[in-house]
Each structure stands twice: as C-alpha cells, then as structure tokens.
Amino acid sequence: MPSDVETASPPASDPAAAGPPASDLGVGRPTKRRPGAAVGGLPVADPRPVFEASAVLGCRCTACRYPVAQPGIPWCPVCYSPVAPDRFAASGAVWSSTVVAIRVGPLRPPFGLAYLDLDDGPRILVRLADPAVVPIGTRLTITGTDGGDLIAAPEDSTEETS
Amino acid sequence: MIQPMLWGVGTSAYGLFPERRVESLAWDAIAEAVRDAGVVPGQIDAIIVGSVFGPPGVATRVQRGLGLGGIPMWTIENACASGTSAYHEAVEAVRLGRFGCVLVLGVDQMSTLFSGAIVPEATDPEGAASLPLPGLYALQAQRYLGQFGVTREQLAAVAVKNKRNGLDNPRAQLRAAAPTVAEVLSSRLIADPLTLLQCCPTSDGAGAAIVGPDRGNRDDLRIEASVTVSGMLWDQRGSDVWGYASVARAAEKAFAQAGRTPAEIDVLEVHDAFTIGEIITLEALGLAPRGKGAELAPSGHTARDGAQPVNPSGGLLSRGHPLGATGTAQLAEIAWQLRGRAGARQVARHRVGLVETMGGGAAGMDGNACVVTIVSAQG
Numbered sequence: 001m002p003s004d005v006e007t008a009s010p011p012a013s014d015p016a017a018a019g020p021p022a023s024d025l026g027v028g029r030p031t032k033r034r035p036g037a038a039v040g041g042l043p044v045a046d047p048r049p050v051f052e053a054s055a056v057l058g059c060r061c062t063a064c065r066y067p068v069a070q071p072g073i074p075w076c077p078v079c080y081s082p083v084a085p086d087r088f089a090a091s092g093a094v095w096s097s098t099v100v101a102i103r104v105g106p107l108r109p110p111f112g113l114a115y116l117d118l119d120d121g122p123r124i125l126v127r128l129a130d131p132a133v134v135p136i137g138t139r140l141t142i143t144g145t146d147g148g149d150l151i152a153a154p155e156d157s158t159e160e161t162s
Numbered sequence: 163m164i165q166p167m168l169w170g171v172g173t174s175a176y177g178l179f180p181e182r183r184v185e186s187l188a189w190d191a192i193a194e195a196v197r198d199a200g201v202v203p204g205q206i207d208a209i210i211v212g213s214v215f216g217p218p219g220v221a222t223r224v225q226r227g228l229g230l231g232g233i234p235m236w237t238i239e240n241a242c243a244s245g246t247s248a249y250h251e252a253v254e255a256v257r258l259g260r261f262g263c264v265l266v267l268g269v270d271q272m273s274t275l276f277s278g279a280i281v282p283e284a285t286d287p288e289g290a291a292s293l294p295l296p297g298l299y300a301l302q303a304q305r306y307l308g309q310f311g312v313t314r315e316q317l318a319a320v321a322v323k324n325k326r327n328g329l330d331n332p333r334a335q336l337r338a339a340a341p342t343v344a345e346v347l348s349s350r351l352i353a354d355p356l357t358l359l360q361c362c363p364t365s366d367g368a369g370a371a372i373v374g375p376d377r378g379n380r381d382d383l384r385i386e387a388s389v390t391v392s393g394m395l396w397d398q399r400g401s402d403v404w405g406y407a408s409v410a411r412a413a414e415k416a417f418a419q420a421g422r423t424p425a426e427i428d429v430l431e432v433h434d435a436f437t438i439g440e441i442i443t444l445e446a447l448g449l450a451p452r453g454k455g456a457e458l459a460p461s462g463h464t465a466r467d468g469a470q471p472v473n474p475s476g477g478l479l480s481r482g483h484p485l486g487a488t489g490t491a492q493l494a495e496i497a498w499q500l501r502g503r504a505g506a507r508q509v510a511r512h513r514v515g516l517v518e519t520m521g522g523g524a525a526g527m528d529g530n531a532c533v534v535t536i537v538s539a540q541g
Contacts, residue, residue, distance in 0.1 A: 047287040070287065070526075077395055095398075096308070098300035101351040102279060104292040113293055115301060123398040125288045125525070133354055136308040149291050 049124050051142055051150050055087035056118060067122045088121030090142040091155060095123060097134050106147060116140055116152055129153040166256040167382040168537055169372040170199025171494035176367040176482035177335040180273040184217070187368040188224045188269045191490070195370035201263060203228060208261040209235040210252050212244030212268040213486035215275055224267065241521025242433065244268060245369060246489030246533035252373040253388040262374055268490035269368040276364055288525035295523060296361050299436040300353035302403040306438060307355060310453035314355050318346035319459040320437040321360050321479055327466055328476020330506035335365050335482030360437040365482030369490025380540050383500055387419035387536040393527035408529030409446035409520050416534040417448070424448035427470060427536070428511040429499050431492035432518040434477040443518055444472065471509045474499060489519040489533065500539040514538045
C-alpha cells in the first residue's frame with residue numbers, strides 16, 4: 001500500500017506546484033481560503049466512489065443498464081429511466097494514466113493516477129499502487145483504499161500476492 | 163434580428179498582482195474598452211461579468227467605481243469559459259434587441275488564492291482524489307501518445323511557438339525568453355508528460371469588451387457567430403479524450419452559423435492552458451484530422467507567419483490564465499489582429515478570426531462549457 005498520505009493537516013500553500021514561486025504572497029494582508037479540509041478549510045462530504053467488499057458501489061439504470069459510480073442521482077443520465085443501487089467489478093482496463101510530480105492536497109509526489117474502465121461498469125479515477133505510467137488497456141484491480149482514494153494494481157501482481 | 167458587433171476591447175496587464183485590488187484590474191480593462199469603442203459610460207445599458215473565483219460581489223464593487231449602477235448586471239461562472247460565456251450572453255442580448263450597449267467583463271485574481279496549481283475542488287469526485295488540472299490534461303496527453311503516436315517533441319513545439327509569440331506581447335505574463343524544444347522537455351515535470359513550460363502560469367488580470375448593434379462604424383467587427391455549449395457525459399462509452407466533444411459541438415454550430423469552413427479562418431486564439439489542449443482543440447475545430455493536430459505547430463502551419471496563426475498573443479502559456487479574464491483577453495487579441503493593430507505580433511492575413519475557450523474540471527463531463535465565436539473585419 002502507498003504510504004504517501006499525510007495524517008497531519010497540510011499547509012494551505014504549495015510551493016512545489018506549477019507556477020512561479022510566490023512565497024511572500026499575502027504576507028501581512030488579509031487572506032482568502034478555499035473550502036476543503038485538504039487546504040486547511042472546513043471538511044466537505046466525500047464525493048469519491050466507495051469501495052466495499054471488493055466492489056465499487058454505485059447505481060445502474062434499470063432500463064439501459066448505464067452504470068454510474070455515484071449514489072443519489074435522481075434518474076439515469078442517459079435515458080431518464082429509474083436507477084437502482086448496484087455493485088461493480090473491481091477490475092478493468094486502463095483508459096489512460098499519468099504520474100503527477102507536484103504536491104496536490106494531501107498527496108506528495110510522485111503519485112500515479114489512471115482512468116479505469118471497470119468491467120461492465122463505469123470509468124473511474126484510481127490511484128496507482130506503483131507511481132508509473134502504464135500502457136493503455138492494462139488490466140488493473142482495485143486492491144483497497146488509502147485516505148479514501150481507490151488504489152489499483154496490475155491484475156497479475158495482485159494474484160501473486162494473494 | 164439585429165447584427166451584433168464588437169465595438170471595442172480592452173485588457174489589464176497579465177501577471178501576479180497580489181498587491182492590487184482586483185477591481186483595479188477590471189477598471190484598467192473597462193477604461194480601455196470604453197475608449198476603444200468610442201462610447202461614454204452612460205451609454206452602457208447592461209453589464210455581464212465572467213469570473214470563476216470572484217470574489218463574491220466583485221462585479222458590484224467594480225460598478226461602484228464606474229458609477230454605472232441600476233442597470234442589469236449579472237455574473238457567470240463557467241470555469242475557464244466564464245469570460246466568453248459573458249460575451250456570448252451580451253451578443254445574444256444585442257441580437258434579440260434586449261440591450262443596445264453591453265459591457266462585458268472577465269476578471270480573476272488567482273495570486274490571492276493559489277501559490278501554484280489550482281487546488282482541486284474538494285466537492286468533485288476527482289478533485290477529492292487529488293487530480294490536479296495539469297493531471298487531467300496529462301491523461302489526455304498520455305492517451306494521444308499511446309493511441310496516435312504523438313511525440314513529446316510535438317507537445318513541446320506548441321509551447322515553443324506560443325512562448326515565442328508572447329515575447330512580442332507587452333501585456334503577457336511570461337516574456338523573458340523563448341525556450342527550445344529541449345528546454346521545454348527538460349523543465350520540471352508536472353504531470354507526465356507535461357513539463358512546467360507546457361503549463362500556463364498562475365495569473366491575475368481582466369479583459370473587457372463592448373458589444374452593440376451595427377452603428378455604421380467601419381472599425382467595428384462583425385460577430386458572425388457566437389455559440390456556447392455546456393458539457394455532456396464523458397465516460398466509458400466514448401473514444402474521445404475529455405474535452406474534445408464539447409469543443410467540437412460548439413465549433414460545428416459556430417461554423418454553421420457563420421457559413422464558413424475552418425480553412426477560411428485567418429487567425430485564432432484558442433485555449434492552450436496546457437500544450438495538449440491546443441492540439442486537441444485544433445482537431446475539434448476541424449483544422450486537422452483526429453490524431454494529426456500535433457503536426458500543426460512543428461510544421462509551421464500555426465506559427466505567426468504560417469497559413470493559420472494560432473495564439474499570436476502567446477496564448478495562455480505566455481499571456482497567463484486568470485480564468486474568467488482569459489476569454490476576454492483572447493477576444494481583445496483577435497480584435498487587435500483583425501484591425502491590423504497588433505504591432506509586432508500582427509499576422510499577414512487578418513480578415514476573419516476565431517476565439518475558442520473551453521472550461522472544464524467537473525468529473526465525468528466532457529467540459530463545463532465551451533464558447534466559440536467567429537468575428538470578421540468589415541470590407
């Protein structure tokens with residue numbers, strides 16, 4: 001499991017991020033602050049997909065079977081039919097991946113992110129267990145969560161460790 | 163229907179101005195646009211503002227300094243397309259005869275909120291998972307590298323072109339030097355494959371425009387088309403990268419409205435927040451087939467002296483990207499180009515111009531909003 005999530009509250013500024021250094025900005029003046037615990041503001045409801053008992057939770061259209069990894073939507077966003085809760089496979093194919101080299105919120109670089117098309121399920125954003133770009137179509141399995149982020153690893157590597 | 167015209171434009175300088183009140187950036191842009199349009203402030207009968215981070219009430223505080231109270235005023239937030247969304251509403255209002263002289267303002271002051279990349283929105287499923295905007299564009303870029311064989315050098319060529327253009331823009335934020343492809347690629351990695359010099363900077367600034375009906379002024383620019391679209395679902399069903407379809411939808415409607423083809427456009431300002439953004443946008447606008455947009459900068463097609471110059475201002479990569487101000491900054495550059503008053507940046511053919519602004523960042527949608535407008539000089 002990655003251990004790159006900080007438990008202490010991170011600072012509101014990120015000198016390692018893209019853009020010119022601005023260390024003196026705001027000194028001695030009133031400051032504004034964006035909401036969100038990750039930047040020192042107040043917490044918000046967690047909007048990330050939920051991983052529970054080896055499945056990604058969400059809902060599926062009862063008519064066209066469109067899958068969504070978000071709860072609480074009022075109807076199918078494709079055909080407007082009723083939706084029902086569903087559980088999606090934790091495995092799928094990578095649509096694209098990247099390695100982020102700047103600090104973002106609680107995450108320290110490098111960390112890998114990928115869009116994963118779950119088998120018969122929705123496209124979701126996952127964090128890569130190993131921060132390295134993987135080829136399009138690579139098979140990944142979600143192995144758990146870290147700080148609420150879904151963590152995914154190549155299928156063969158999860159089989160080796162299980 | 164009334165023919166809407168672009169009467170005048172103005173901008174502030176672009177850069178990091180945390181010591182300035184955000185209103186003063188807006189006043190710089192508005193004062194120049196009012197002078198450029200040759201109107202007196204009392205003629206303005208509506209104000210439409212585009213801003214992402216405000217702050218709340220900024221438009222009213224701007225109004226206070228202008229002495230333009232009582233008239234209809236509202237603020238639009240459409241991510242990076244906020245400024246051009248405000249412009250689009252002005253165009254439609256004039257077309258329908260609702261107003262006769264509309265002030266459009268785009269403004270944002272990022273330096274008082276972020277010291278680097280925009281902190282992802284905590285209420286968004288992907289923002290909460292720490293996907294930064296350069297990461298979102300990097301996922302597009304990786305798809306283009308893997309699917310179409312686009313090279314890192316082709317990505318870098320966009321930055322080289324736009325930063326070279328920006329050297330001649332006295333209002334651009336970054337104009338110290340034009341890097342080589344090797345320098346772009348060896349700059350600090352932000353999100354693979356995007357390096358620092360392929361990312362727009364954090365910026366403050368404002369832009370303004372005056373839109374009204376045809377008043378018989380030969381200097382006014384004809385607004386041949388203005389289209390806004392919102393995002394649609396972006397998911398496992400489609401093969402397009404995020405963002406492509408929203409730009410394509412707006413472009414198709416804009417070309418139909420203007421009765422023009424992409425080949426008829428002389429000069430363009432498009433949304434190059436990151437190098438891959440310009441490549442995908444130009445494909446969606448129809449300047450290149452899918453997967454071939456990366457060839458346009460290396461071939462010189464989109465250079466300032468090329469067949470279809472793109473981002474002669476230096477684009478977001480040089481000028482900077484104060485979100486709400488960007489669309490109005492793009493409009494100003496196209497207006498100066500079409501009137502032949504762009505100085506050292508002037509392109510040779512300048513009768514028809516196009517502005518494209520795409521705002522995004524909401525998970526699972528192909529964009530938050532996209533605006534495409536086509537404007538032409540008279541005669």
